[in-house]
Amino acid sequence: MKAIFSVANNQFKQSDIKTPSVSGYDVLVQVKSVSVNPVDVKVASTLESGNQKILGYDGVGVIKEMGEHVSGFELNDRVFFSGSNIRSGSNAEMEVIDSRIIAHAPLELSDADAASMPLTSITAWESLFEKMALIPKADANHQTILIINGAGGVGSVAIQLAKWAGLKVIATASRPETIDWVKKMGADQVINHRLDLKEQLGDEKIDLALILHSTDMYLPQLASIVAPEGIIVSIVENEHPIEIGLLKDKSISFAWEFMFTKTKYQVDVQSQGMILAEVSKLLDQKLIKSTTTKIIDGFLVDSFEKAYQLVRSNRMIGKVVIKY
Amino acid sequence: MKAIFSVANNQFKQSDIKTPSVSGYDVLVQVKSVSVNPVDVKVASTLESGNQKILGYDGVGVIKEMGEHVSGFELNDRVFFSGSNIRSGSNAEMEVIDSRIIAHAPLELSDADAASMPLTSITAWESLFEKMALIPKADANHQTILIINGAGGVGSVAIQLAKWAGLKVIATASRPETIDWVKKMGADQVINHRLDLKEQLGDEKIDLALILHSTDMYLPQLASIVAPEGIIVSIVENEHPIEIGLLKDKSISFAWEFMFTKTKYQVDVQSQGMILAEVSKLLDQKLIKSTTTKIIDGFLVDSFEKAYQLVRSNRMIGKVVIKY
Numbered sequence: 001m002k003a004i005f006s007v008a009n010n011q012f013k014q015s016d017i018k019t020p021s022v023s024g025y026d027v028l029v030q031v032k033s034v035s036v037n038p039v040d041v042k043v044a045s046t047l048e049s050g051n052q053k054i055l056g057y058d059g060v061g062v063i064k065e066m067g068e069h070v071s072g073f074e075l076n077d078r079v080f081f082s083g084s085n086i087r088s089g090s091n092a093e094m095e096v097i098d099s100r101i102i103a104h105a106p107l108e109l110s111d112a113d114a115a116s117m118p119l120t121s122i123t124a125w126e127s128l129f130e131k132m133a134l135i136p137k138a139d140a141n142h143q144t145i146l147i148i149n150g151a152g153g154v155g156s157v158a159i160q161l162a163k164w165a166g167l168k169v170i171a172t173a174s175r176p177e178t179i180d181w182v183k184k185m186g187a188d189q190v191i192n193h194r195l196d197l198k199e200q201l202g203d204e205k206i207d208l209a210l211i212l213h214s215t216d217m218y219l220p221q222l223a224s225i226v227a228p229e230g231i232i233v234s235i236v237e238n239e240h241p242i243e244i245g246l247l248k249d250k251s252i253s254f255a256w257e258f259m260f261t262k263t264k265y266q267v268d269v270q271s272q273g274m275i276l277a278e279v280s281k282l283l284d285q286k287l288i289k290s291t292t293t294k295i296i297d298g299f300l301v302d303s304f305e306k307a308y309q310l311v312r313s314n315r316m317i318g319k320v321v322i323k324y
Numbered sequence: 325m326k327a328i329f330s331v332a333n334n335q336f337k338q339s340d341i342k343t344p345s346v347s348g349y350d351v352l353v354q355v356k357s358v359s360v361n362p363v364d365v366k367v368a369s370t371l372e373s374g375n376q377k378i379l380g381y382d383g384v385g386v387i388k389e390m391g392e393h394v395s396g397f398e399l400n401d402r403v404f405f406s407g408s409n410i411r412s413g414s415n416a417e418m419e420v421i422d423s424r425i426i427a428h429a430p431l432e433l434s435d436a437d438a439a440s441m442p443l444t445s446i447t448a449w450e451s452l453f454e455k456m457a458l459i460p461k462a463d464a465n466h467q468t469i470l471i472i473n474g475a476g477g478v479g480s481v482a483i484q485l486a487k488w489a490g491l492k493v494i495a496t497a498s499r500p501e502t503i504d505w506v507k508k509m510g511a512d513q514v515i516n517h518r519l520d521l522k523e524q525l526g527d528e529k530i531d532l533a534l535i536l537h538s539t540d541m542y543l544p545q546l547a548s549i550v551a552p553e554g555i556i557v558s559i560v561e562n563e564h565p566i567e568i569g570l571l572k573d574k575s576i577s578f579a580w581e582f583m584f585t586k587t588k589y590q591v592d593v594q595s596q597g598m599i600l601a602e603v604s605k606l607l608d609q610k611l612i613k614s615t616t617t618k619i620i621d622g623f624l625v626d627s628f629e630k631a632y633q634l635v636r637s638n639r640m641i642g643k644v645v646i647k648y
Contacts, residue, residue, distance in 0.1 A: 228589035237572050241565035253579035261575040265552035
């Protein structure tokens with residue numbers, strides 16, 4: 001099978017490698033589409049000379065082989081999945097993946113539209129319904145959430161899931177295109193993250209906040225914005241030690257959301273398959289929509305170069321997908 | 325009425341002041357006993373010359389007057405309560421307190437035994453059953469909790485409540501007396517917080533951790549001890565910015581518990597009365613016990629000096645109470 005390896009200096013290399021066989025909970029999937037996330041770009045940039053890695057943590061494909069413990073799936077089922085950062089990813093014709101973290105792909109969506117959803121949906125779902133302990137049910141919640149950087153991959157799904165669950169959603173964006181996009185995703189209000197947030201929010205009570213850009217920059221601001229007993233979740237690692245004491249007077253909680261934790265440490269792994277099954281249903285029922293905004297054709301080094309360049313630009317709205 | 329004011333330089337001053345009258349949700353309570361907490365000593369040490377404050381956030385007494393919105397209580401009811409750090413406390417013959425944060429005192433306990441419980445019970449309860457989202461029911465939980473500094477006021481109640489709720493409790497202590505005490509409170513295992521925690525814990529899976537001493541010192545250690553998706557709660561303000569990024573790889577949550585948040589910001593205030601009512605029941609049913617270890621007699625400056633000295637020593641086991 002062919003695989004696209006990420007190598008040092010942000011380069012790619014296509015190689016022929018042996019198609020793996022599977023056992024246990026694993027399935028072998030023929031990948032049809034992959035999407036590129038900021039984590040790919042980040043990991044790729046850290047590869048040292050001599051290292052190589054098959055990245056890609058958002059795939060859609062068809063099951064071609066199954067381990068002896070797999071249940072709930074059949075050969076030739078069309079599935080979607082994110083994956084685990086300690087295994088090889090979807091930048092390959094075939095991928096081995098734990099069947100407990102996959103789900104049937106949404107029937108109503110093309111491969112390219114489905115491929116953008118798994119990693120960001122799991123991240124947004126775990127943030128909202130695990131870390132913030134919201135109820136994962138339509139209109140079941142009535143708090144207000146502030147989403148810092150609403151137009152990226154996770155933001156685009158988080159806005160939609162939060163709206164579905166009944167929350168009032170205030171998202172940040174700064175360019176005309178991103179402001180339009182977060183409104184399209186369902187944000188009730190958009191404020192500019194380049195200006196003073198507190199001033200723009202006025203008396204609005206913010207129960208929850210989701211940081212999707214620069215924890216260093218936004219956590220201190222949120223200390224004065226988030227309501228007493230509120231919860232802040234972040235997916236962006238801080239670069240410097242944080243003045244977390246700012247949250248004490250209001251007894252605000254801070255939680256990290258890192259979607260690879262469960263697979264890396266084998267904790268509650270099957271919950272990610274269940275989350276994807278729910279997301280697949282929501283997509284088929286058109287209660288949320290795909291965030292794919294750009295499709296690049298062809299399983300080629302050139303396609304990956306283009307897609308990574310887009311993600312690296314930091315100006316991506318929604319997601320970029322490569323169709324094999 | 326007589327009141328003991330804390331003034332600058334850790335001094336006290338007894339004064340006669342006008343007995344306040346009450347309205348709204350407030351009741352006027354004749355205080356019978358008060359206990360001293362680390363927060364009293366901390367606030368007292370920050371008073372500048374010319375400032376004075378009636379401290380004391382743990383009282384037992386009898387209702388002598390009621391505001392027009394008070395319900396659930398009658399004149400002469402015996403109640404216990406912690407209070408609010410933005411109002412005057414229990415270091416006085418009479419105290420005005422919001423009826424929504426008081427409860428009937430445990431019938432089976434003396435004033436001196438009841439007085440040690442409110443502030444620490446509310447703190448421990450909110451830590452376990454709100455911030456850690458454990459179920460406040462006998463034997464309803466099966467995780468393991470590590471309590472850093474088990475022998476202090478909050479630790480002594482937290483161990484008991486955690487055991488009642490079904491958790492496995494590992495507490496830290498370092499002196500023979502404190503080790504004995506935390507065992508008496510119900511700890512399943514005691515480790516020494518002056519030695520390497522991880523080494524002593526071996527393969528033990530720690531789901532939850534409660535920091536009751538030096539967040540600066542213990543949070544970094546707990547990053548490598550607490551299980552993936554675990555929760556760390558602290559009540560001790562950090563002195564320096566914290567490397568909170570250490571918690572990201574395992575998606576560990578960090579929450580502050582500060583029991584004065586609810587009254588200060590008027591958020592979910594009545595929950596503290598409900599917590600105390602539950603604690604009162606548990607005390608009467610002997611499912612948990614008072615943590616009073618030292619009783620000082622007399623509403624006198626001298627009594628407060630002795631009690632504050634004990635708390636300042638940092639060697640207090642359980643709680644010190646002043647009986648009026």
